[in-house]
Amino acid sequence: MRFFEDLQVGETFTIGRHTFTAADIKAFAKRFDPQLFHVDEVAAAKSHFGALCASGWHTAAVWMRLAVEYRRHQDEAMAERGERVAAIGPALGFRELKWLKPVYVDDVIDYAYEVIEMRESNSRPRFGLMTIRSTGTNQHGELVISFVSTAFVERRDVAP
């Protein structure tokens, strides 16, 4: 992770891409969201979605995996360049989580986030607070998921 001081409002980061196969959609939904339009093509065709589509929690969970992997790769690259890596705390929650379009079989979702606010933390002065809007966009350029989260990011000047 880059340090608080090295991040700017308006910066965007592309964290990864995922293709939602039918097997992938059904495996998640059978375990966590067994509504018919997430587990059965025939029933889904008759539903208001019109076809099998991914659970919203699946779309969100894939974001999490890509975010973790992206951050890990970034940290490794920084360490290889001999740069100091900043710590980041876990997000304590999410706001405005919206599923804007269904994710259908073989949809390809590009995940990204944009820094929308940076501010100091009164409670933890070693850290600053970074607020980001995360998004998933399908192959037609349509937003399918959007949410806002805030996390503690280590400050360079006061790091030990």
Add this chain to the structure above:
Amino acid sequence: MRFFEDLQVGETFTIGRHTFTAADIKAFAKRFDPQLFHVDEVAAAKSHFGALCASGWHTAAVWMRLAVEYRRHQDEAMAERGERVAAIGPALGFRELKWLKPVYVDDVIDYAYEVIEMRESNSRPRFGLMTIRSTGTNQHGELVISFVSTAFVERRDVAP
């Protein structure tokens, strides 16, 4: 699902209970949230969490499964009693999703929701809008997850 007219602000529903085993926590996290404190006991012991704990998305996904099963059982019981079952639309998003305490190995989480607002829908007059606050509470009585969502619920008077 009960009809819009048959639901009251302040009603609470207990939807189910889940015990988060170590195997369960690690299986989800390896697939969707491979941060060390979700997949490795030794690394987790050294983290700020102090022990292996579940991904927040796992805690949320289990809520979804229990909610789907609960609604299905409710609908079946209503149908057996010869009652008409109301339709419910999917939630289009969630607000104020908060992970308030870590969920550690063998924690037992009770999931529930409370109806916090009922209002008519201008865009879809066949439905009303039900807003609920969903929660997960551990065996110590501590809230571990909380979020708010709104869904369309069919109205009895205007159902076809």
